[in-house]
Amino acid sequence: MRTAPTVQISLLFVAIALVSLAFSDIAITAANPWRDLGNFLLGVATPNFFSSEGLATALLRTVAFAFVGVAAGSASGFLLALVYRFLPVRLFCNFIRAIHELFWALIFLQFFGFHPLTGVLAIAIPYAGIFAKVYSEILDEADDTPRRLLPPGTGVVSAFLYARIPDAWHQIRTYTAYRLECGLRSSAILGFVGLPTLGFYLETSFSQGMYSDAGAMLILFYVLIATIPLWVRPRLLPVYVLSAPFFLGEGFPIVWGNVARFFTEDIVPEPLRSGDGLSGLWAWASDLAINEALPGIWNTVILTQMALVATGLLALLTFPLISRHFGGPKRRLLGHVGLVIARSTPEYVLAYILLQLLGPSMLPAVIALALHNGGIIGHLIGRQTNNLTLRPDAPIGVNRYSWELVPRVYRSFLAFLFYRWEIIMRETAILGVLGIYTLGFYVDSAIQNIHFDRALILILITALLNIGIDTLGRYIRRRLALQTMPTC
Template sequence: MFASPTVRVSLLFVAVALAGLVFADIAITTSNPWRDLGRFFLGVVTPDFFSTEGLATALLRTIAFAFVGVALGSFFGFILALVYKAYPVRMFCAFIRAIHELFWALIFLQFFGFHPLTGVLAIAIPYAGIFAKVYSEILDEADPEPARLLPPGTGAVATFLFARIPDCWVQLRTYTAYRLECGLRSSAILGFVGLPTLGFYLETSFSQGLYSEAGAMLVLFYVLIATMPLWVRPKALPFYLVAAPFFLGEGLPIVWGNVARFFTEDIVPAPLRNNEGLTALGSWFGDLMISEALPGIWNTLLLTQIALVATGLLALLAFPLISTHFGGPVRRTSGHVALVIARSTPEYILAYILLQLWGPSMLPAVVALALHNGGIIGHLIGRQTNGIRLRPDAPAGFNRYSYELVPRVYRGFLAFLFYRWEIIMRETAILGILGIYTLGFYVDSAIQNIQFDRALVLILLTAALNIGIDALSRYIRRRLALQTMPTC
């Protein structure tokens, strides 16, 4: 008997990941990782909320950057969604969302400096591309029936406002709320490049071994995410949006001459800038590809594929934690807490913590990516199983898991997994800033060496790689007849 296409594709990805392990740097290099891990967890359970000055301000700025960035991103994303069917618009949106927020921040830091505009634009620009894609898909899936019930002669604008928007409103609102949660995570990690958000203080505390201070910041961040339904209320949103810009802080005045020089000189390839001719340009580009781009691409792809399969395995193991078909209320509550922590902690922060505890290798990145994305998919699949009704004589335990539930949710699971493939790729690239030899490592090195021309080429290659993975993911989902945009 031949295996189904979904099983064959799954086995192919597992085989690729296993082969990748042969070439991957998977090791723990610290002398006593378990002692360090114990100290870290002790810090988390004994947080010190009063030792760090400016922690409340950092929390407010984390929220402010998220609100302003997401608001701008959703506004321009909605406008782009209206014309998303145009090929140039789709390519533009694919390009801006393919570049991670930290890469955008590193770019803007070179000419805006530590100005609030750097953080706001770093979130708003990629989020506009993400919003445009998702809003467009939501609008395309709107029920056409309400539009047919409108009086004859109703204009296109009125039809859109009174038929399509009401039909899609719940989905649009739900996705925007989810993206605000993502914005809080993005805002927090902007601190790792120097902006005054939670990430800045977290990195400082960790580098000094002050785990109780770091634990306090993580606890505050978890509380911030977990209580969003309580403080992010529709009636309060206008107040937040008006107040948020006043909490962004102040930066040094923008020197517009630096902006002009960046675009007219700094990012121009050195051979062209120095009038050395096309031969020198070819040598420059060849050296960049051989010494930086190709190793970065190889490691990015390698780490992405291992992390993708690890994410899938973790999600399949995690969804029973919150499924009503396993265990009682206490176990499900504990499972919810565990998955909320896993999916609320940004991959970048998880990888940074594990790198401090285990030493530099791909292992912390794989675990961080798998925990975060596996927590998200496990949560969604667990909720999906709660809507499945089993027959009274259905088996219990492992047989219920393997024969009753996994086969029923497996296609949805693959849809979620392939949908997050591009996201895992984006995060894999940016984790190079932490010292892992993905594309982000070479981008950060080029910026540190004031070689902005090389950095820009590497960032463009990162974007092209993400666009390619997104296209491949769509192709696989289409061939397997999976949902283009999985919902739960």
């Protein structure tokens, strides 16, 4: 009997992950991980909400950076969406969204310094590319009937405002609200590069062993994310957006001479600056490729593949936690809480915490990526199963899971998984900043050694790698005709 293509591709990716496992650094290197984990859990159970005077300021600035960055990205993305059909615009949007927010922050820190503009642009630029793509798809899929019913001679702008926007407005608003939640996570992790958001205080607390302080910050962040529907109301959004810039802080003044030097000298390859000619440039490029780019690409790819399969396994194991076809309301409530915590915690924060507990290796990164992305996909698949109606004589327990639900949602599960593939690779690359030998490690090392020319090349390689994975993921979804809605 012929194996289904979805099963074949699944087995292929599992095999790739197993091969990657053989070449990976998976180990627990901490001296006493269970003791450290116990101390951390005790800190979460006994949070100290009054430990730092700067905690309230950090939360406020986390929200402020998110609002300003997402608002700027949304406005720019909407304008780009109007011309997204042109190939140069699509390529530009693909490029800027392929570079992680932390990479953008590391770039802007070199010439803007610790100025609020660094954090705002680090969020706004990649989000503009993301918004442009999604807004364009929403507008293209809008019902064309209202436009055809307009009186003859109606202008293009009027037709767009009165026929296209009203039909797409609900989807645009819903997606923008989702991006605000993502913006809060992005804003929080900017603190790990020195900006005054929640991540800065979280890193400080962990490095000093103050787990109760760190637990308080995590709990406040979860509450902030979970209560978004309560405090983010449409009528209040203009107030938030207009007032947020005043809560970003002042930072250090921008030295515009540094900006000019960065673009005219710092990012120019060193052999060209020193006049070594083509031979010097070849030696420089060869050294960069052999000692940094190729090892970084290799580790990024194998870590991504392991995390992708781990994400899929975790999603398949966790979606029953919130499905109405398994257990009662109390268990589903606990399942919802668990998945909300997993998907609300940024991968970078999870990886940082696990690195402190387990020691430096690829293991904390795999667990962090699987928990966050598996929580997202498990939540989506679990909600889809709630819309499925089973026969009265449907089996129960493991048989219900294996023969009734998984076959119906498996194609949409794969669609979500391949959609997250590029996102997992983006996060894998940036986790190198924490000391894991992915591309981010070599980028951060180059910046620390003031080799901005090498850092920029490595960031460009990261972007091209992300674009390649995104293209391959879309090809697989299209070839297998994968949709995000389950089979009835």
